[in-house]
Amino acid sequence: MSDLKPADLAKDAAARAAVALVEPGMKLGLGTGSTASVFVRRLAERVAAEGLELRCAATSKATADLATSLGLKIETLDELGWLDLTIDGADEVDPDLNLIKGGGGAHLREKIVATASDRMVVIADKMKVVEHLGEFHLPVEVVPFGKEATKKLIERVLDGHGLAGRPVKWRNGPEGGPFLTDEGNVILDLYLGRIADPEKLGRDLSSIAGVVEHGLFLNICQLAIIGGEDGSVVELEREDIG
Numbered sequence: 001m002s003d004l005k006p007a008d009l010a011k012d013a014a015a016r017a018a019v020a021l022v023e024p025g026m027k028l029g030l031g032t033g034s035t036a037s038v039f040v041r042r043l044a045e046r047v048a049a050e051g052l053e054l055r056c057a058a059t060s061k062a063t064a065d066l067a068t069s070l071g072l073k074i075e076t077l078d079e080l081g082w083l084d085l086t087i088d089g090a091d092e093v094d095p096d097l098n099l100i101k102g103g104g105g106a107h108l109r110e111k112i113v114a115t116a117s118d119r120m121v122v123i124a125d126k127m128k129v130v131e132h133l134g135e136f137h138l139p140v141e142v143v144p145f146g147k148e149a150t151k152k153l154i155e156r157v158l159d160g161h162g163l164a165g166r167p168v169k170w171r172n173g174p175e176g177g178p179f180l181t182d183e184g185n186v187i188l189d190l191y192l193g194r195i196a197d198p199e200k201l202g203r204d205l206s207s208i209a210g211v212v213e214h215g216l217f218l219n220i221c222q223l224a225i226i227g228g229e230d231g232s233v234v235e236l237e238r239e240d241i242g
């Protein structure tokens with residue numbers, strides 16, 4: 001991967017460090033997005049070079065397609081049952097290793113896979129590390145049926161969090177129509193700014209019937225590998241916190 005742009009070097013540094021965590025025989029969850037894709041490429045290189053025996057589940061059709069094209073065999077999460085390790089990217093990482101995910105709309109499957117794993121490790125470039133979650137929009141996956149009523153209920157939740165009037169926008173797909181997730185749902189992006197109480201916001205959003213899943217990943221990630229453009233990596237562990 002000598003043709004990497006400088007901005008991708010940080011992702012590659014984090015991905016390479018994550019590949020070193022993979023052990024023979026592991027059941028592995030593969031994340032979604034540009035950083036997770038670099039990891040999948042590096043993993044495929046190691047598997048080819050070492051003949052590593054692994055079993056992998058993907059968090060999206062896109063990742064499954066990429067992995068398969070690189071010679072990795074993808075099985076369903078149900079076939080694997082439980083995973084040893086999931087490696088994924090993130091849109092924001094806070095000092096407690098809480099995350100915003102779903103910039104690519106894959107956070108539902110990503111959360112199912114991450115929480116069915118003994119360990120979730122996030123790989124990211126330095127730009128993703130924030131003091132407080134919320135500068136990146138918060139994606140919420142919503143069932144299409146009655147979506148405008150669900151939007152009203154979400155706005156009511158935001159009022160209760162002192163976030164009244166913050167923009168909320170249905171995400172569009174590449175063709176201009178609504179973005180559809182792998183599960184056939186739509187995404188409402190919440191442009192909130194600083195989220196003062198992510199735990200409560202997450203609970204309140206999850207209590208709405210039409211909400212399938214939000215992009216707050218709280219107390220799920222155990223390790224964040226943060227890459228720098230100079231190829232350096234910094235590891236932040238959950239045990240280090242507090």
Ligand SMILES: O=C[C@H](O)[C@H](O)[C@H](O)COP(=O)(O)O
Pocket residue numbers: 031032033034035036088089090091101102103104105106107110
């Ligand atoms: O839905 C997408 C995922 O949550 C991604 O892992 C996240 O958006 C980060 O993506 P990227 O590595 O492309 O910045």
